[in-house]
Amino acid sequence: xxxxxxxxxxxxxxxxxxxxxxxxxxxxxxxxxxxxxxxxxxxxxxxxxxxxxxxxxxxxxxxxxxxxxxxxxxxxxxxxxxxxxxxxxxxxxxxxxxxxxxxxxxxxxxxxxxxxxxxxxxxxxxxxxxxxxxxxxxxxxxxxxxxxxxxxxxxxxxxxxxxxxxxxxxxxxxxxxxxxxxxxxxxxxxxxxxxxxxxxxxxxxxxxxxxxxxxxxxxxxxxxxxxxxxxxxxxxxxxxxxxxxxxxxxxxxxxxxxxxxxxxxxxxxxxxxxxxxxxxxxxxx
Amino acid sequence: xxxxxxxxxxxxxxxxxxxxxxxxxxxxxxxxxxxxxxxxxxxxxxxxxxxxxxxxxxxxxxxxxxxxxxxxxxxxxxxxxxxxxxxxxxxxxxxxxxxxxxxxxxxxxxxxxxxxxxxxxxxxxxxxxxxxxxxxxxxxxxxxxxxxxxxxxxxxxxxxxxxxxxxxxxxxxxxxxxxxxxxxxxxxxxxxxxxxxxxxxxxxxxxxxxxxxxxxxxxxxxxxxxxxxxxxxxxxxxxxxxxxxxxxxxxxxxxxxxxxxxxxxxxxxxxxxxxxxxxxxxxxxxxxxxxxxxxxxxxxxxxxxxxxxxxxxxxxxxxxxxxxxxxxxxxxxxxxxxxxxxxxxxxxxxxxxxxxxxxxxxxxxxxxxxxxxxxxxxxxxxxxxxxxxxxxxxxxxxxxxxxxxxxxxxxxxxxxxxxxxxxxxxxxxxxxxxxxxxxxxxxxxxxxxxxxxxxxxxxxxxxxxxxxxxxxxxxxxxxxxxxxxxxxxxxxxxxxxxxxxxxxxxxxxxxxxxxxxxxxxxxxxxxxxxxxxxxxxxxxxxxxxxxxxxxxxxxxxxxxxxxxxxxxxxxxxxxxxxxxxxxxxxxxxxxxxxxxxxxxxxxxxxxxxxxxxxx
Numbered sequence: 001x002x003x004x005x006x007x008x009x010x011x012x013x014x015x016x017x018x019x020x021x022x023x024x025x026x027x028x029x030x031x032x033x034x035x036x037x038x039x040x041x042x043x044x045x046x047x048x049x050x051x052x053x054x055x056x057x058x059x060x061x062x063x064x065x066x067x068x069x070x071x072x073x074x075x076x077x078x079x080x081x082x083x084x085x086x087x088x089x090x091x092x093x094x095x096x097x098x099x100x101x102x103x104x105x106x107x108x109x110x111x112x113x114x115x116x117x118x119x120x121x122x123x124x125x126x127x128x129x130x131x132x133x134x135x136x137x138x139x140x141x142x143x144x145x146x147x148x149x150x151x152x153x154x155x156x157x158x159x160x161x162x163x164x165x166x167x168x169x170x171x172x173x174x175x176x177x178x179x180x181x182x183x184x185x186x187x188x189x190x191x192x193x194x195x196x197x198x199x200x201x202x203x204x205x206x207x208x209x210x211x212x213x214x215x216x217x218x219x220x221x222x223x224x225x226x227x228x229x230x231x232x233x234x235x236x237x238x239x240x241x242x243x244x245x246x247x248x249x250x251x252x253x254x255x256x257x258x259x260x261x262x263x264x265x266x267x268x269x270x271x272x273x274x275x276x277x278x279x280x281x282x283x284x285x
Numbered sequence: 286x287x288x289x290x291x292x293x294x295x296x297x298x299x300x301x302x303x304x305x306x307x308x309x310x311x312x313x314x315x316x317x318x319x320x321x322x323x324x325x326x327x328x329x330x331x332x333x334x335x336x337x338x339x340x341x342x343x344x345x346x347x348x349x350x351x352x353x354x355x356x357x358x359x360x361x362x363x364x365x366x367x368x369x370x371x372x373x374x375x376x377x378x379x380x381x382x383x384x385x386x387x388x389x390x391x392x393x394x395x396x397x398x399x400x401x402x403x404x405x406x407x408x409x410x411x412x413x414x415x416x417x418x419x420x421x422x423x424x425x426x427x428x429x430x431x432x433x434x435x436x437x438x439x440x441x442x443x444x445x446x447x448x449x450x451x452x453x454x455x456x457x458x459x460x461x462x463x464x465x466x467x468x469x470x471x472x473x474x475x476x477x478x479x480x481x482x483x484x485x486x487x488x489x490x491x492x493x494x495x496x497x498x499x500x501x502x503x504x505x506x507x508x509x510x511x512x513x514x515x516x517x518x519x520x521x522x523x524x525x526x527x528x529x530x531x532x533x534x535x536x537x538x539x540x541x542x543x544x545x546x547x548x549x550x551x552x553x554x555x556x557x558x559x560x561x562x563x564x565x566x567x568x569x570x571x572x573x574x575x576x577x578x579x580x581x582x583x584x585x586x587x588x589x590x591x592x593x594x595x596x597x598x599x600x601x602x603x604x605x606x607x608x609x610x611x612x613x614x615x616x617x618x619x620x621x622x623x624x625x626x627x628x629x630x631x632x633x634x635x636x637x638x639x640x641x642x643x644x645x646x647x648x649x650x651x652x653x654x655x656x657x658x659x660x661x662x663x664x665x666x667x668x669x670x671x672x673x674x675x676x677x678x679x680x681x682x683x684x685x686x687x688x689x690x691x692x693x694x695x696x697x698x699x700x701x702x703x704x705x706x707x708x709x710x711x712x713x714x715x716x717x718x719x720x721x722x723x724x725x726x727x728x729x730x731x732x733x734x735x736x737x738x739x740x741x742x743x744x745x746x747x748x749x750x751x752x753x754x755x756x757x758x759x760x761x762x763x764x765x766x767x768x769x770x771x772x773x774x775x776x777x778x779x780x781x782x783x784x785x786x787x788x789x790x791x792x793x794x795x796x797x798x799x800x801x802x803x804x805x806x807x808x809x810x811x812x813x814x815x816x817x818x819x820x821x822x823x824x825x826x827x828x829x830x831x832x833x834x835x836x837x838x839x840x841x842x843x844x845x846x847x848x849x850x851x852x853x854x855x856x857x858x859x860x861x862x863x864x865x866x867x868x869x870x871x872x873x874x875x876x877x878x879x880x881x882x883x884x885x886x887x888x889x890x891x892x893x894x895x896x897x898x899x900x
Contacts, residue, residue, distance in 0.1 A: 095540075095585075095586060098533075098575055098582060101579070102576035258412075262412050262416055265408075
C-alpha cells in the first residue's frame with residue numbers, strides 16, 4: 001500500500017501537468033511544451049520563499065502563483081502570439097522551456113533542493129500503507145482540480161466559451177467570444193495554476209532544473225492515455241503512469257521506470273491513438 | 286573581355302559546385318591551420334552538422350518535429366565503441382553497423398509517433414532521448430552505465446592506423462559524402478514528393494503518396510547521418526558517456542537546424558558552425574548554454590521562418606536571379622490532349638452518416654469514359670462528402686464504389702489515387718517554391734518509382750525516369766496550353782493558370798477518372814472558356830470526367846450527363862436538357878417554386894446568365 005500511495009501521488013503530479021496542457025489545448029489548440037517548466041518554477045519559488053526568505057507558507061503560495069502567472073503571460077506574448085506558422089509553436093515553446101531550464105540552473109544551481117511542506121514530513125498510516133502528508137495532499141488536490149474544472153467547463157459561461165472555441169474558433173468568434181483574449185486568459189490561468197501546484201509538487205519531487213523535462217514527458221503520457229481535451233482522462237492517465245512507474249521501479253529496478261512508461265505510451269499510441277476518453281474523429285478534408 | 290567571359294563561365298557552373306569546393310577545402314584544413322582548438326571545434330561542428338542535417342530531413346522536408354536524433358546518435362556512438370572494445374577497430378565496419386543501429390532506433394521509435402504526428406512524434410522522440418541513460422544503465426556491464434564507456438581503441442582504416450590529421454580528413458570526407466547524398470535526395474523526385482507532403486498531406490495522398498511511409502522514410506533517413514556522427518564522435522575522444530546524449534544535445538541540434546533553415550541542405554552546416562563556434566567562444570558557455578539555445582529557438586521560431594538559408598534564398602531571388610517569368614498564358618495555344626485511358630466509375634447505393642446527420646443516403650452515380658458527368662446540388666447537399674468518399678478520405682457506411690470491377694470503398698486515399706482516381710482542388714493545392722514543371726512531374730512520383738538509393742546515387746534508372754518525367758510534363762503542359770510557363774514559380778501563378786496546372790498534374794498520371802472540384806469558381810469568363818475547352822479535350826481523348834460544380838451555366842454547357850443531389854439524395858439525373866427543365870431541380874437548387882412561376886425556365890436563364898450569381 002505504501003507503494004500504491006507513492007505511485008498515486010506521483011501520478012497526481014503528472015495529472016496536474018496534463019491538466020495544464022489541456023487548458024491551453026482547449027483554449028487555443030496549441031501545445032505548450034513549457035508547461036511543466038512553469039510548474040518547476042513554482043517549486044523553485046516555493047524553495048526560495050520558504051527556505052531562503054523564511055516566508056509564511058500562504059505567502060509562498062501567493063508569490064508562486066503570481067510570479068509564474070507573469071512568466072506564462074510573457075511566454076504567451078513572446079513565444080505564441082507572434083508565431084505565424086502554428087507548426088513553429090512547438091519550437092518556440094520548447095525554446096521557452098529551455099530558457100526556463102537554463103535560468104533555473106543559473107539561479108538555483110543544478111543540485112536538487114528540498115522544498116519543505118506545510119503539514120510536515122512525518123509519514124502517517126492510511127489503509128495499511130505509510131504515506132507522507134504531501135502525498136495525500138497531492139492526490140486530493142489533483143482530484144479536486146479535475147472536479148472543479150469539469151464543473152466549470154459544463155456550468156459556467158467561460159467554460160462553455162472555451163469548449164466552443166475548441167470546437168470551432170471562427171464560430172465562437174461570431175458568437176461574440178473574444179477568442180484572443182480568452183486564449184491569453186486561459187494561458188495565464190494555466191500558468192498561475194502551475195505556480196500554485198508547484199508549491200505542492202516541490203516537496204514530493206525536489207526542486208531541480210531537470211524536473212521540467214521529466215514532468216513534461218510523463219504529463220504528456222498521461223494526456224495521451226486520457227485523450228487530448230479530456231479532463232477526467234488526465235486524472236486516470238496520470239494515476240496510471242504514476243502507479244506503473246512506482247511498480248516498475250520497485251520490482252524491476254529504477255532504470256526500468258521510464259522505460260515502462262515509454263512502453264505504455266507506445267502501446268496507447270498504437271492501439272488507441274485518440275486516448276481512452278476521447279472518441280476518434282473521422283478525418284476531414 | 287576576358288574577365289567577362291570567365292565571369293560568365295563562372296555563372297554557368299551549377300550551384301552545387303560552390304559547397305562541394307568548400308567541402309574539399311575543409312578536408313585539407315589541417316595543412317593550413319595548426320591551432321588544435323580550432324581543429325577540434327571544426328571536427329565537432331562537422332559532427333553537429335551531420336546531426337542537424339538528419340533533423341532537417343524530418344523537420345524541414347517531412348514537416349515533423351522529431352527530436353530522436355540524439356538517441357540515434359547515441360546508438361551509433363555506442364555501437365562503434367562496443368565494436369572497438371571487441372577488437373573491431375575498422376572504421377568502415379563501424380560506420381556500417383552504426384548506421385544500421387541508428388536506423389533500427391529510428392524506425393522503431395518513428396512508427397508509433399508518426400501515426401499521430403506533430404506533438405506525439407515530438408514527445409515520443411523526446412522521450413527516447415530521456416531513455417538513453419536508463420538503457421545504458423540496464424546494460425551496465427557492457428556499456429559502463431553512467432560512468433561511460435572507456436577503453437575504445439584508436440580507429441583503423443583498411444587495417445592501417447589513422448594519424449590525427451588523417452582522422453580529421455576522414456570526418457570531413459564522411460560529412461562531405463553525406464551532404465552529397467542528402468543534396469541528391471532533396472533535389473530529386475523524392476525531394477519533390479517531400480514538398481508535396483509539406484504543402485498538404487491531403488494533396489500528397491490524393492497524388493498516391495502514402496503520407497505515413499513518406500514521413501517514416503524522412504525520419505528514418507535522418508538516422509543515417511546520426512549513426513555516422515556517433516561513430517565519428519566515439520573515435521574522436523575514444524570515450525563516450527550518457528552525459529553527451531541529453532536534452533541539451535537535442536535542443537542544440539534543433540536550434541542549429543532552426544537557425545540555419547530546416548528546409549535546406551547547407552543550412553545545417555551554417556547553423557552547426559554558428560552554434561559550435563559562436564557559443565563555445567565565451568568562457569561562460571557552460572553556464573549560459575541552455576539560456577542561449579533557448580533564445581535561439583524562440584527567436585528562430587518566431588522570426589526566421591526558413592532560417593538563414595531562407596534569408597539567403599530571398600536575397601538571391603531579389604538581387605541575383607532573374608525574377609520568375611509570369612507572362613500571361615497565350616490564350617490561342619491549341620489544345621491537343623493525348624489519349625486518356627478512362628475507366629467506368631460506379632457509385633452504387635452509397636450512404637454515409639456523421640453522428641446522427643445523414644450526409645448521403647443511397648446515392649448512385651455512373652461516370653463513363655469519353656463523357657463528362659456533372660454532380661450538382663446546393664450547399665450541404667452532399668457533393669463534397671461524395672467526392673471525399675470516392676477519393677477515400679471518408680469510409681462508406683454502406684454501398685460500393687467501383688472502378689471498372691475493382692472495389693475502392695475500403696481503400697485509403699493514397700491507394701485510391703494509385704488505382705487511378707485523380708482530383709483537382711477547389712482551392713488549387715500547389716507546393717510552394719517549385720517550378721510549374723516540377724509541380725507537374727510530382728504527379729508521376731508513385732506510378733513510376735525509383736528507390737531512395739537510386740536517387741541519392743543518381744543511378745541510371747533514376748536518370749531515365751527523370752528524363753521521362755520532364756518529357757511527360759512538357760507533353761501535358763503543352764496539352765493544356767501553358768507550356769510557356771514551365772519555368773515559372775508554380776505557386777505565384779494566377780488562379781486560372783493554377784487550375785490548368787492542376788489539370789495537367791492530373792493528366793500526367795494517365796487518370797482513369799479525373800475529378801474536378803469546383804473548377805470554375807473564381808475564374809473570369811475567358812478563363813472559364815479556356816478551362817471548358819481543356820475539359821472537353823480530355824473527354825474527347827477518352828477520359829472519364831466527373832465535374833463537381835456550382836456554376837450551373839457551365840454544367841449545362843459542358844456536361845453530357847448531370848446528377849443533381851439534394852439533402853444527400855439523388856434528386857434527378859439526366860441530360861442537361863432534362864435537368865434544366867426538371868421542376869424539382871428548379872425549386873431545390875435554385876429556390877424557384879414552379880407553382881408560382883409559370884415560366885421557370887425563363888427565370889432560370891436569367892439567373893444563370895448573371896456572372897457568378899451563386900458564389
